[in-house]
Amino acid sequence: MKYLFTLFIILAFQQLITAQETVLLYPAGAVPNYRNGGEKEKRETADILRISLVQNPDIAVFLPPKRNATGQAVVICPGGGYSILAYEWEGTEVAKLLNSKGIAAFVLKYRLPDTKSSITQHLSPLLDAKRALRIVRANAGKWNIQRDRIGVMGFSAGGHLASTLLTQFDEGDKTSKDSIEQQSSRPDFGILMYPVISMTKPIMHTGSRNRLIGSNPDAELAAKYSSELQVKKETPPTFLVHAMDDNGVPMENSLLFFQAMKDKGVPGELHIYPKGGHGFGLAVGQGNLENWTSLCIDWIRSLSKK
Numbered sequence: 001m002k003y004l005f006t007l008f009i010i011l012a013f014q015q016l017i018t019a020q021e022t023v024l025l026y027p028a029g030a031v032p033n034y035r036n037g038g039e040k041e042k043r044e045t046a047d048i049l050r051i052s053l054v055q056n057p058d059i060a061v062f063l064p065p066k067r068n069a070t071g072q073a074v075v076i077c078p079g080g081g082y083s084i085l086a087y088e089w090e091g092t093e094v095a096k097l098l099n100s101k102g103i104a105a106f107v108l109k110y111r112l113p114d115t116k117s118s119i120t121q122h123l124s125p126l127l128d129a130k131r132a133l134r135i136v137r138a139n140a141g142k143w144n145i146q147r148d149r150i151g152v153m154g155f156s157a158g159g160h161l162a163s164t165l166l167t168q169f170d171e172g173d174k175t176s177k178d179s180i181e182q183q184s185s186r187p188d189f190g191i192l193m194y195p196v197i198s199m200t201k202p203i204m205h206t207g208s209r210n211r212l213i214g215s216n217p218d219a220e221l222a223a224k225y226s227s228e229l230q231v232k233k234e235t236p237p238t239f240l241v242h243a244m245d246d247n248g249v250p251m252e253n254s255l256l257f258f259q260a261m262k263d264k265g266v267p268g269e270l271h272i273y274p275k276g277g278h279g280f281g282l283a284v285g286q287g288n289l290e291n292w293t294s295l296c297i298d299w300i301r302s303l304s305k306k
Helices: 001-016 088-100 125-136 157-167 206-213 219-224 252-266 287-303
Strands: 021-024 043-044 051-052 058-062 073-079 104-111 150-155 189-193 240-245 268-273
Touching: 001 252, 058 088, 058 287, 073 125, 073 157, 104 125, 125 150, 125 157, 125 252, 150 157, 157 189, 189 268, 189 287, 206 219, 219 268, 240 287, 252 268, 268 287
Parallel strands: 073 104, 073 150, 150 189, 189 240, 240 268
Antiparallel strands: 021 058, 043 051, 058 104
16 A cells, blocks of 8 residues: 555656646648658657657647746757757756746657658758647647747757747738637747857858758758848847857857847847856756856746736
8 A cells, every 4th residue: 555655646746747748730641841751750868868750740738837827838949950859958857947937838849850751851840830839829728828928949959940930930821721820920039048040151050051951052041041140120039048168059159149139129138158068958057057047037027027
């Protein structure tokens, strides 16, 4: 009896720290820009959970207790150079932190471009990010969030995906028979963590560029996915974090995006730390760098007061 009680407590605790549900982005057989390439999703768990060859994109739903809910929500795009998804490190762990502050979180398992299943390699990630925002907005009532308080957050290449959504959103297709597709995909705010931004400048992350648009893209395509060139006055307020010693994705990526925001009159914050390298996630135990999470939460909360 004591064993069963202990097992019940363990299972109950696990339920509190895992997603309440997982929602497929598309109905079966209706995934856009998809063909069966004979691949299967792959998961590696040597030190962190790495997911690759995504076939069926989804969002994992993490909701705070209703008593603590602020009504705000964030769709999280894990990074991984458009090759893998650092699903826990830059996904579920971040979702738990947001939940502890009353913010709903949705971890996006998006399709990666370098698979046989993508018909046009660069289209799939953005299609999935847009669909995720639409689903969250369509289910705002169900998930106890406000339709105009939904943001997107991305790390590294996931930051590039988030920045692409922040600059290339749409208002939805009001004539669609799919009620989800009728929803706007515009985030209400953005959070970019050591993001890949440019696909044209020398400071680009070559691996992400090569996987998304190829090693020798035409100028128009490269410009389309250089987010610093796509910022407009309608781009949502954005919070950026980078480290000066990031040798993977130089901090100039964030500087370019922030300068473009300033030029277009888009409000936001930029935080540059002297040390941290690349891919520090929540930066637990990394001194002052760990403070980025508090600054970010304060910024998100400030948005609800405007």
